[in-house]
Amino acid sequence: MKQGAACVLISSWKPGDMLMRSSLLLVGLLAIICLSSGCFESDNGRDNDQLPIAVTILPMKEIAEEIGGNRISVTVVVPPGAQPHTFEPTPALVSRVSGSKIFFRLGPDLLPFEDRLVERISSFHPDSIIVDLSDGIDLIQQGECGCPYDHGDYDPHIWLSPRNGAVMAEIMAGALIDLDPEYTEFYSKNLARYIARINEIDQQLTEDLADYQNNRFIVTHDAWGYFARDYGLEQVAIHVGGREPTARDIQQIVQIAEENSINVIFVEPQFSHKAAVSIAEELKATVVVIDPLAEEYLDNFLIVADAMKGAMT
Numbered sequence: 001m002k003q004g005a006a007c008v009l010i011s012s013w014k015p016g017d018m019l020m021r022s023s024l025l026l027v028g029l030l031a032i033i034c035l036s037s038g039c040f041e042s043d044n045g046r047d048n049d050q051l052p053i054a055v056t057i058l059p060m061k062e063i064a065e066e067i068g069g070n071r072i073s074v075t076v077v078v079p080p081g082a083q084p085h086t087f088e089p090t091p092a093l094v095s096r097v098s099g100s101k102i103f104f105r106l107g108p109d110l111l112p113f114e115d116r117l118v119e120r121i122s123s124f125h126p127d128s129i130i131v132d133l134s135d136g137i138d139l140i141q142q143g144e145c146g147c148p149y150d151h152g153d154y155d156p157h158i159w160l161s162p163r164n165g166a167v168m169a170e171i172m173a174g175a176l177i178d179l180d181p182e183y184t185e186f187y188s189k190n191l192a193r194y195i196a197r198i199n200e201i202d203q204q205l206t207e208d209l210a211d212y213q214n215n216r217f218i219v220t221h222d223a224w225g226y227f228a229r230d231y232g233l234e235q236v237a238i239h240v241g242g243r244e245p246t247a248r249d250i251q252q253i254v255q256i257a258e259e260n261s262i263n264v265i266f267v268e269p270q271f272s273h274k275a276a277v278s279i280a281e282e283l284k285a286t287v288v289v290i291d292p293l294a295e296e297y298l299d300n301f302l303i304v305a306d307a308m309k310g311a312m313t
Helices: 017-037 058-071 091-098 112-124 162-179 181-208 225-230 247-259 274-283 297-312
Strands: 051-055 072-076 102-105 129-132 216-221 234-239 264-267 286-289
Touching: 051 058, 058 072, 058 162, 058 181, 058 297, 091 112, 102 112, 102 162, 112 129, 129 162, 162 181, 162 225, 162 297, 181 297, 216 247, 216 274, 216 297, 225 234, 234 247, 234 274, 247 274, 264 274, 264 297, 274 286, 286 297
Parallel strands: 051 072, 051 102, 102 129, 216 234, 216 264, 264 286
Antiparallel strands: none
16 A cells, blocks of 8 residues: 555445445545645635735835725735845746736836836836836935945935835825726725824934934945935945945944944845944944835834934934
């Protein structure tokens, strides 16, 4: 007998048993067929009535779901832990995004892979709806922060500002209403509720960080320019434009830290901590993790603000 095969021990036999056993065998065979063919519903399956939506990064997922609720199903292009500046989507992912009703991207000339992805989607699906979330946002230009971005002339990290988040939410709501006008009231109410929450957090951050105007903070990666602009802070990045710092860069950062009494170095999960740890050891500073791609979009701002307050006290 093969390992794993069913074993049935018949201790006695009666004429009526044959029909019963035949019925049980038939039920068992039907169950096996159903399981293999998927005729039972799966709790993991997507509701067929939901609109498939795609977004570039994880923080955008919260915005989309807060507006779209159970009307949408969201695909995130860049998976957790990946680095958007160097990310390349697989053909399977391109196909999945192409099948979405709307692809909400950050915007043109912000992330190289986004532009290439849009070209590929448009070539296969010319009718695909591509929505730029940077429309209406005052982008930080290269000259404003002195950052030689390798991904274009503008800082792509537009989501790292609650005020920009409000603009992005409004754009998403408008696109969903255009696509699904029957649910206009639903999307509009969700938008109003989410904007109110954004405004509360923005006000709280303004008050919490008011005493730290013009203060500098050192961070691994130059992602926090919009956040710094909103609340009167100044970021000093170790990795600028995605490149590794030189020995001269590190010494300049150490000097800035000493001149400004900085005793905390912020690192991010997506970047190497090697240079940051080296700087922290020289300064006898503390290393603190903050995540620019956290899934809990609005709550993450409060976490980051608390960390910065502690660093600048």
